[in-house]
Amino acid sequence: MKLFIPKQHGAWAMLIIPFWLGVIDGGFLWLHLPLFIGWLLLYLATYPMLLLFKKKKIPFYTKWTLIYMIPALLLLLIPFVERPAIIFFGLLMLPFFIINAYYTSKNQDRAFMNDLSAIFAFCIAGLASSYLVRGVVMPExxxxxxxxxxxxxxxxxxxxxxxxxxxxxxxxxxxxxxxxxxxxxxxxxxxxxxxxxxxxxxxxxxxxxxxxxxxxxxxxxxxxxxxxxxxxxxxxxxxxxx
Known part of the structure; x- marks a missing residue:
């Protein structure tokens, strides 16, 4: 089965760089591994999920959303048990996901505000990876x-x-x-x-x-x-x- 993955190559840098800069900032824990893999799968899940708002190929996009989303949530549960407050960063991402969903539904994926909201969502992951070690929401x-x-x-x-x-x-x-x-x-x-x-x-x-x-x-x-x-x-x- 051929994987259904995003075509936006620049998004991979945004997926990786803020997260691992946060790890360097806070220090590495083994919990970063399930957090990162879960974050990766969550990103892969949001791609077909956003395409659902175009109201085309709904069964296909739903299938791939679930294929990625279920293991993503299971993996993210591991760091969540250690740091329950880490869910706060997921909630911070929600408004930006809503903005992305809006522009996707309007077929305006290349709009600057759509890009900007995606950037903030990706960079919040860096805050989460640093917080996982520190346990402090906003150190200097x-x-x-x-x-x-x-x-x-x-x-x-x-x-x-x-x-x-x-x-x-x-x-x-x-x-x-x-x-x-x-x-x-x-x-x-x-x-x-x-x-x-x-x-x-x-x-x-x-x-x-x-x-x-x-x-x-x-x-x-x-x-x-x-x-x-x-x-x-x-x-x-x-x-x-x-």
């Missing part, structure tokens, strides 16, 4: 990997749109460049020099790659490399910040 350091991930992936959204759907929109290009430059300046001015360095590759690729005849696949490959660089440098910042 838990916000850094969350905020860094949110603004990074928003930048990725601007960049990809400037390369594909908005490639002929000069105003959008300038807005994307200004956003990436502002991130570097803001992190540096805040004293997070290492974090500022993590955003420099994003700034350079936003400017240097603009107007290049890159395919969607090439754009995606470069984003994987950029995301890996971001993860490594932010991980270093987290370790030193601790």
């Amino acid at each position: 350091t838990i916000l850094f990997p969350f905020l860094a991930s949110v603004v990074f992936f928003i930048g990725c959204t601007f960049y990809v749109k400037s390369m594909i759907r908005e490639k002929n929109n000069t105003n959008f290009k300038l807005f994307s460049w200004a956003y990436h430059l502002l991130l570097v300046i803001t992190w540096a001015a805040s004293g997070f020099w290492i974090a500022a360095i993590a955003f420099i590759p994003s700034l350079l690729r936003a400017i240097l790659f603009y107007g290049k005849n890159l395919s969607a696949k090439q754009v995606g490959i470069y984003e994987i490399i950029n995301s890996a660089i971001f993860f490594i440098i932010i991980a270093i910042q987290i370790v030193l910040f601790k």
